[in-house]
Amino acid sequence: MYWVVAALAIAMSPQVLRMTLPVILMCLTPITWRLLAEAKNWKPLPKLVRHGITALSLIILAITYGGLFGRRASVSLLTVMLALKLLECERIRDARLIASFGFFLCATQFLFTQGIPMLAYGLTTVVVGLTALAQLQRQEAFEQVAAAPSPRASMFSDITFSLRLLLLAIPVGIAFFVFFPRWATPLWGVPETSLDAKSGLSDTMSPGSIQSLFMDDSPALRAVFAGPRPGNSDLYWRGPVFWHYEDNAWTGSFYGRNIEAGIIPDAGDASWDYSVQLEPSERNWLFSLDYPTVAPQDSRITMDFQVLRRQPVLQLLQYRMRSNPRHVDSPELKATLRAMALELPKNLNPRSRELMARWQRETPQPAALIRRVLDHFNQENFHYSLEAPLLGRHAVDDFLFDTRSGYCEHYASAFAVLMRMAGIPSRVVTGYQGGWYSELGNYFLVRQSDAHAWVEVWLPRVGWTRVDPTAAVSPLRVQQGSRGALSAPRHMLDFDWVRGARNGVDLLEQRWNDWVLEFSAQSQARMFADLGLDYISPAGLVITLFSALIVIGLILLPVAWRMASHGDGDPVQRTWQKFIRRLKKAGYHHPPSAGAMELASAVAVSLPGNSVEVSHIARLFSRYRYSAHPPEPGEIERAVRNFHPRKPLLE
Numbered sequence: 001m002y003w004v005v006a007a008l009a010i011a012m013s014p015q016v017l018r019m020t021l022p023v024i025l026m027c028l029t030p031i032t033w034r035l036l037a038e039a040k041n042w043k044p045l046p047k048l049v050r051h052g053i054t055a056l057s058l059i060i061l062a063i064t065y066g067g068l069f070g071r072r073a074s075v076s077l078l079t080v081m082l083a084l085k086l087l088e089c090e091r092i093r094d095a096r097l098i099a100s101f102g103f104f105l106c107a108t109q110f111l112f113t114q115g116i117p118m119l120a121y122g123l124t125t126v127v128v129g130l131t132a133l134a135q136l137q138r139q140e141a142f143e144q145v146a147a148a149p150s151p152r153a154s155m156f157s158d159i160t161f162s163l164r165l166l167l168l169a170i171p172v173g174i175a176f177f178v179f180f181p182r183w184a185t186p187l188w189g190v191p192e193t194s195l196d197a198k199s200g201l202s203d204t205m206s207p208g209s210i211q212s213l214f215m216d217d218s219p220a221l222r223a224v225f226a227g228p229r230p231g232n233s234d235l236y237w238r239g240p241v242f243w244h245y246e247d248n249a250w251t252g253s254f255y256g257r258n259i260e261a262g263i264i265p266d267a268g269d270a271s272w273d274y275s276v277q278l279e280p281s282e283r284n285w286l287f288s289l290d291y292p293t294v295a296p297q298d299s300r301i302t303m304d305f306q307v308l309r310r311q312p313v314l315q316l317l318q319y320r321m322r323s324n325p326r327h328v329d330s331p332e333l334k335a336t337l338r339a340m341a342l343e344l345p346k347n348l349n350p351r352s353r354e355l356m357a358r359w360q361r362e363t364p365q366p367a368a369l370i371r372r373v374l375d376h377f378n379q380e381n382f383h384y385s386l387e388a389p390l391l392g393r394h395a396v397d398d399f400l401f402d403t404r405s406g407y408c409e410h411y412a413s414a415f416a417v418l419m420r421m422a423g424i425p426s427r428v429v430t431g432y433q434g435g436w437y438s439e440l441g442n443y444f445l446v447r448q449s450d451a452h453a454w455v456e457v458w459l460p461r462v463g464w465t466r467v468d469p470t471a472a473v474s475p476l477r478v479q480q481g482s483r484g485a486l487s488a489p490r491h492m493l494d495f496d497w498v499r500g501a502r503n504g505v506d507l508l509e510q511r512w513n514d515w516v517l518e519f520s521a522q523s524q525a526r527m528f529a530d531l532g533l534d535y536i537s538p539a540g541l542v543i544t545l546f547s548a549l550i551v552i553g554l555i556l557l558p559v560a561w562r563m564a565s566h567g568d569g570d571p572v573q574r575t576w577q578k579f580i581r582r583l584k585k586a587g588y589h590h591p592p593s594a595g596a597m598e599l600a601s602a603v604a605v606s607l608p609g610n611s612v613e614v615s616h617i618a619r620l621f622s623r624y625r626y627s628a629h630p631p632e633p634g635e636i637e638r639a640v641r642n643f644h645p646r647k648p649l650l651e
Contacts, residue, residue, distance in 0.1 A: 007098075008098055010128055026083070033086070034086040044090055071111060071112075079105060115509060179524075181541045209409060211386055216449055219447055224277075236433055239431035241304040250416075255303060259303040261301045264294075265291045265323075267324070272321075275320045278318075278319070280317075288321045295307060348394055359422070366457075370419070374469060382404045431452060434452075445506050455467045572633050587606070597619075599618060
């Protein structure tokens with residue numbers, strides 16, 4: 001039972017980490033009870049108690065997930081039911097059911113993530129589950145006779161056997177992965193549009209919304225450039241664009257989401273040619289450098305140059321992009337968009353309005369006024385900090401005149417509001433800035449902690465122009481990334497060598513994504529393109545699969561046969577066969593159907609001079625096979641080694 005519990009605990013571990021506390025307790029309580037019951041030999045719980053616990057668990061699950069349907073609720077239901085099965089697991093059949101369904105529970109976890117850690121999780125679950133099944137098989141085999149003997153070598157003997165079985169299965173699994181015809185969309189697609197509340201950029205921006213991502217080092221995207229790569233100051237990964245400001249929060253606009261760009265930049269003049277590997281975000285937007293010249297499949301470029309997809313990004317997505325940073329965005333601004341880019345709530349931030357009115361009189365030129373505001377951020381006592389105080393109703397006033405401390409969203413929001421107060425159209429853009437470049441992998445890694453906010457202002461004939469007020473306060477934020485802008489570590493393990501090691505290991509994740517997760521139906525159909533086969537039909541893939549399985553079978557069959565017939569063998573059985581061969585040399589021929597004690601009786605007649613020794617060896621062998629307290633294998637080995645049969649005298 002310890003092996004069964006271990007197999008189930010490992011299989012449910014990823015799911016438990018995503019559960020709420022009440023559901024976690026429903027999973028861990030049966031496991032704890034079962035371990036104590038095994039150690040202290042407790043009796044099973046009454047049936048009424050088990051039924052009550054099951055009903056209570058269903059109610060808690062329904063309340064937690066709003067029902068029992070959907071991916072998350074269904075997998076949690078399976079997890080809880082398997083845990084509760086431990087409360088009534090009194091037969092080998094029940095234990096085998098738990099161990100077997102543990103494999104299925106393990107498979108369901110790949111519906112949520114398919115990263116490299118899941119490979120280690122899956123292999124561990126399979127090995128421990130096979131070991132549990134081997135233990136149960138041994139217990140069942142000896143159930144009617146005696147207690148099952150312990151493994152001959154150690155507790156790791158069954159683990160070794162399970163590893164051998166797994167190694168035999170891996171080539172077959174690889175063949176199915178490569179050649180089994182794939183669907184264009186994942187088989188496990190589900191209708192939910194919001195699945196796991198993944199962290200990342202939001203469709204609104206308020207003080208603290210981007211700051212909260214600074215502690216999240218999970219990858220957001222990776223980018224590989226076909227030609228020259230941009231410098232850090234050019235790595236502004238454009239995401240959501242916000243036009244409306246109300247209640248200290250920025251939101252998007254109907255026009256920005258639904259009106260497509262009137263003029264697309266010239267792709268032939270694009271400076272950057274790159275492919276992006278976007279992690280699942282459960283959002284519709286894709287990220288690109290300014291300005292995208294082509295929309296990936298099933299996406300469009302909006303009038304404020306957001307790249308929006310029809311469906312949320314629920315799995316790893318690879319797309320190709322080209323960007324032209326020299327494009328002039330809206331040299332003429334329509335009146336509707338101008339009004340929207342100047343809109344501000346009334347009767348808010350009076351001190352900021354007064355300041356901007358004075359500066360506007362002193363510096364009437366828009367470009368010079370923008371420079372003055374940036375110089376104010378740079379020369380006054382403003383700080384780039386994660387510990388920004390809370391802001392009140394007049395948030396911009398509080399920030400400019402009182403707190404003077406904040407993260408990128410504080411500076412972007414305040415700057416955009418000041419521009420609008422001065423009659424300069426502005427909007428806020430969020431996305432990611434910078435990225436770590438892997439020399440070995442030749443790609444940029446952008447993490448969630450690289451989330452950033454900046455401002456675009458509109459100037460006559462120049463169009464929308466990017467202005468990053470955070471760079472005026474902390475130039476290191478743009479030059480060295482988000483982590484380089486702060487001197488203090490974020491947490492106790494936030495050291496340079498730890499970040500370097502983590503970035504280096506990401507190369508494995510990137511290769512895994514390229515070779516495994518991005519191995520799509522299109523990749524499969526063209527995997528023999530280098531051999532002149534531009535396309536393989538599903539029928540061709542099936543033929544190739546069966547051919548591969550035949551070859552693998554011919555290679556592995558001798559190995560499997562040796563495992564079944566020899567392996568590490570049964571030392572007592574080998575000793576008994578050696579004993580039979582010695583009897584044959586003495587003139588006694590052993591019938592295959594004769595048992596050990598039957599053989600001893602027959603030898604007493606044919607070889608009366610050896611009857612005592614033969615009876616002793618036969619009793620040892622019978623005890624080893626059928627006794628609840630078998631002798632040591634060495635005892636029968638010594639008896640056979642000292643056995644020297646004497647041939648019968650001639651009559």
